Amino acid sequence: MRFKVGVCQFNPELFNVSRNLAKMESLLSDVSADLIVLPELAASGYVFRSKAEVSSCAEQPQNGPTAQLFKALAKQNKTSYVVGFAEKAKAGLYNSSMLVNPDGKINIYRKTHLFFEEKKWFMPGDTGFKVFTIKGSIKVGLMICFDWIFPESARSLALAGAQIVAHSANLVLPWCQQAMITRSLENRIFSVTSNRTGLEKNGTSKLKFTGMSQIIDPTGKIVSRMNETEEYVVVKEINPLKADDKNVTEYNNLFTDRRTELYLS
Amino acid sequence: MRFKVGVCQFNPELFNVSRNLAKMESLLSDVSADLIVLPELAASGYVFRSKAEVSSCAEQPQNGPTAQLFKALAKQNKTSYVVGFAEKAKAGLYNSSMLVNPDGKINIYRKTHLFFEEKKWFMPGDTGFKVFTIKGSIKVGLMICFDWIFPESARSLALAGAQIVAHSANLVLPWCQQAMITRSLENRIFSVTSNRTGLEKNGTSKLKFTGMSQIIDPTGKIVSRMNETEEYVVVKEINPLKADDKNVTEYNNLFTDRRTELYLS
Numbered sequence: 001m002r003f004k005v006g007v008c009q010f011n012p013e014l015f016n017v018s019r020n021l022a023k024m025e026s027l028l029s030d031v032s033a034d035l036i037v038l039p040e041l042a043a044s045g046y047v048f049r050s051k052a053e054v055s056s057c058a059e060q061p062q063n064g065p066t067a068q069l070f071k072a073l074a075k076q077n078k079t080s081y082v083v084g085f086a087e088k089a090k091a092g093l094y095n096s097s098m099l100v101n102p103d104g105k106i107n108i109y110r111k112t113h114l115f116f117e118e119k120k121w122f123m124p125g126d127t128g129f130k131v132f133t134i135k136g137s138i139k140v141g142l143m144i145c146f147d148w149i150f151p152e153s154a155r156s157l158a159l160a161g162a163q164i165v166a167h168s169a170n171l172v173l174p175w176c177q178q179a180m181i182t183r184s185l186e187n188r189i190f191s192v193t194s195n196r197t198g199l200e201k202n203g204t205s206k207l208k209f210t211g212m213s214q215i216i217d218p219t220g221k222i223v224s225r226m227n228e229t230e231e232y233v234v235v236k237e238i239n240p241l242k243a244d245d246k247n248v249t250e251y252n253n254l255f256t257d258r259r260t261e262l263y264l265s
Numbered sequence: 266m267r268f269k270v271g272v273c274q275f276n277p278e279l280f281n282v283s284r285n286l287a288k289m290e291s292l293l294s295d296v297s298a299d300l301i302v303l304p305e306l307a308a309s310g311y312v313f314r315s316k317a318e319v320s321s322c323a324e325q326p327q328n329g330p331t332a333q334l335f336k337a338l339a340k341q342n343k344t345s346y347v348v349g350f351a352e353k354a355k356a357g358l359y360n361s362s363m364l365v366n367p368d369g370k371i372n373i374y375r376k377t378h379l380f381f382e383e384k385k386w387f388m389p390g391d392t393g394f395k396v397f398t399i400k401g402s403i404k405v406g407l408m409i410c411f412d413w414i415f416p417e418s419a420r421s422l423a424l425a426g427a428q429i430v431a432h433s434a435n436l437v438l439p440w441c442q443q444a445m446i447t448r449s450l451e452n453r454i455f456s457v458t459s460n461r462t463g464l465e466k467n468g469t470s471k472l473k474f475t476g477m478s479q480i481i482d483p484t485g486k487i488v489s490r491m492n493e494t495e496e497y498v499v500v501k502e503i504n505p506l507k508a509d510d511k512n513v514t515e516y517n518n519l520f521t522d523r524r525t526e527l528y529l530s
Contacts (some may be wrong), residue, residue: 264424
């Protein structure tokens with residue numbers, strides 16, 4: 001099966017939603033693919049210092065500015081997108097990502113494991129690790145940034161049937177890109193990590209993001225790894241059905257070899 | 266706290282138990298440490314072609330030749346050892362490792378996840394992921410080789426309190442050494458992987474082992490990584506109590522941040 005998966009990295013500008021959406025539109029308008037993954041909090045930026053600041057950039061999941069742009073792009077390019085955004089819900093704010101499909105349908109994932117001061121602005125996600133179908137049969141699971149350090153995140157998605165994990169990120173620590181190779185290997189899944197670039201300041205707060213967005217195949221091979229700073233899109237052809245084969249050797253299947261009765265949880 | 270942990274890699278000779286024990290004795294007799302980890306199936310070699318071949322090298326866990334040598338070394342050097350061996354039990358054969366302490370006490374771990382043709386000779390381990398205390402208070406967990414690819418192995422040991430995972434291995438695939446960095450990081454534990462070296466042939470069967478034994482700290486730092494071919498011992502000083510600190514940031518604790526109610530198992 002031929003399937004084109006893309007990853008887009010760029011440097012969002014804090015609080016400047018309209019500029020960030022225009023930037024993503026300019027990067028994506030001419031790109032054709034089946035699925036493209038974008039960073040965490042792509043429309044809003046990241047270095048917030050209060051809940052009010054987050055709220056000023058937060059959006060309705062189904063019809064906010066991010067949803068509107070990506071619904072239009074999805075329809076125009078016949079592409080599904082996964083993009084991170086600050087979600088305004090009745091119960092409060094979530095660090096979420098949306099899967100936007102060409103038919104206009106939107107699925108939401110709310111970040112399970114919040115990082116650092118995110119705990120001050122966002123509610124812990126309550127959606128869990130669900131898998132969504134695109135293009136009729138391809139299973140996509142969503143996780144966000146720090147979810148990577150908990151092996152249970154990608155494991156849960158793989159056990160739920162994910163062939164591709166769409167991992168929107170704003171990475172500042174040096175380990176994730178290498179660890180995602182392990183995540184792909186141990187679950188025999190494709191992982192697509194989209195990480196933002198740039199240095200972001202807000203008052204005395206400052207963070208440098210590491211780029212190096214990447215696509216990893218189910219055998220741990222790096223299909224593509226981007227550079228640390230530039231804003232661009234990479235599209236690669238993969239066969240998602242490869243992720244259905246959990247055999248490491250003729251004697252070893254990563255799922256049926258699991259011995260859950262011996263595991264502590 | 267000062268604690269000396271060592272790793273020994275060498276090239277066992279298939280079926281030649283007395284030669285392999287003599288080799289380990291010569292490598293270890295003058296080395297002082299608190300804990301030294303040795304490879305999987307260190308006394309017997311690995312490339313078996315029948316259950317009868319394994320049986321010819323298999324040992325009683327408490328008083329076989331491997332147990333006898335390491336009890337003597339442990340007493341002499343005041344060192345604990347973890348070493349892999351083929352275990353002869355009433356129910357059958359196990360791919361096991363033993364923790365041998367200076368007081369003569371021996372604890373056994375039986376490999377949970379068997380690799381490739383091991384399934385034809387060995388029974389799947391039934392001990393599970395238990396943690397043992399050495400030097401009065403230091404918690405050591407045992408796993409063997411292919412257990413690495415299942416994140417549940419190291420996770421179970423860490424949840425059981427392991428500060429150090431002693432990982433005896435006979436690695437032939439290229440991924441484990443890098444993946445063990447992720448295992449240390451995601452659990453904030455020390456991991457000590459002892460991997461054998463050399464090319465082993467038995468009839469038409471042949472395997473090349475990758476060496477590169479290593480000690481990784483709870484932040485994913487490589488304390489020591491050995492070369493691919495040589496037979497030697499490395500000893501490093503570590504502080505096992507570092508593994509008790511599961512905080513990644515002032516807001517993030519790798520254990521209390523887990524959200525088990527959302528995980529699939």
